[in-house]
Amino acid sequence: MSIILYGVPLSPYVRKVRVCLAHKQLDYKLEIVSPFNQPDWFLELNPLGRIPALKDDELSLADSSVICQYLDEKYPNSASLLGDTIEQRAAVRWLEKYADYELAPFATFTVFQQRIIAPTMQKPTDEALVQSALNEKLPPLFDYLEDYLGDNEFFVGESLTLADIAVSCQLMNMEHGGEQLDESRWPNLAALHSRVKQGTAMHTMLEGEQKILASLK
Ligand SMILES: N[C@@H](CCC(=O)N[C@@H](CS)C(=O)NCC(=O)O)C(=O)O
Structure with a gap:
């Protein structure tokens, strides 16, 4: 292999x-x-x-x-990240799509892109665009995820799936762009993100990412 x-x-x-x-x-x-x-x-x-x-x-x-x-x-050598039942797998695909296509345009391609990538290309940050993403575009998307998650530990089923990972990966880019999720407004989502971040799979690579980020700044 x-x-x-x-x-x-x-x-x-x-x-x-x-x-x-x-x-x-x-x-x-x-x-x-x-x-x-x-x-x-x-x-x-x-x-x-x-x-x-x-x-x-x-x-x-x-x-x-x-x-x-x-x-x-x-490689079915560990618990599936796709969900166990047909219904769970459909829910995982939906949430992964939601993260990749709805959160991404604002969390990654606006906040992260404008604050971190644009300056590396000698382009000014469009802070008005960032503020519109943070104050208008992202909150309703987070509201939906907060409701969907409720007080469950994971979005779908009883274990980590691609739904949790995809959402957390977008939140990570927003964080790299200098913005934390407001945990008083979206406590369940913030707790989920924190759990995924602390999981060994994500935790080990974040250190390397922080170094790259520091070098870009
Ligand atoms: N749906 C694709 C999205 C990939 C994507 O948009 N990647 C960005 C970087 S974060 C990219 O390569 N952008 C270059 C471009 O669109 O030309 C995936 O899940 O892999």
């Missing part, structure tokens, strides 16, 4: 795959490919030019959801 993951650690989608790989205790090599101006060879792995992509021996895959589902099914 030889797994290569292509991308950068600060991408929430790359982080999702890394947490999944760590959960499955799979060895892999992280080959750094930036989301900007990828080399031509990378477009053969993902013609859309987005990270992450993954190679497992002869197989190459793109898209974090596709990759995580593949890893879960190919």
Whole structure:
């Protein structure tokens, strides 16, 4: 078995795959490919030019959801991250999509992008855009997740799934952008994020991410 993951650690989608790989205790090599101006060879792995992509021996895959589902099914050596029943698996897919396509535009592609990435490209931070994401766009999305979660330990079932990981990965980028989830307003969601962050799979890689973040600043 030889797994290569292509991308950068600060991408929430790359982080999702890394947490999944760590959960499955799979060895892999992280080959750094930036989301900007990828080399031509990378477009053969993902013609859309987005990270992450993954190679497992002869197989190459793109898209974090596709990759995580593949890893879960190919290596059933630990508890499934996809849910146990058909109903649970549907709920996990919904919440993962919600995180990847609804939270991401604001948590990652606005707060993180504007505060951390834009300055590295000599572009000014559009703080009005950040404030609109924080005050108008994200709160209703967090309200929905807070209600969905209730006082359960995990979004779906009794153990960690890709739903928890995907949501937490987006919150992590918001945090990297200097914004914590308000725990007085969304206490269950904040507690879930904190649990996922402290889990060994995520915890071990956050130290490395903090170093990269410090170097960018
Ligand atoms: N749905 C994709 C989203 C991946 C994605 O948007 N990655 C960003 C980096 S965080 C990227 O590569 N952006 C470059 C681009 O869109 O050209 C996934 O889950 O893998």
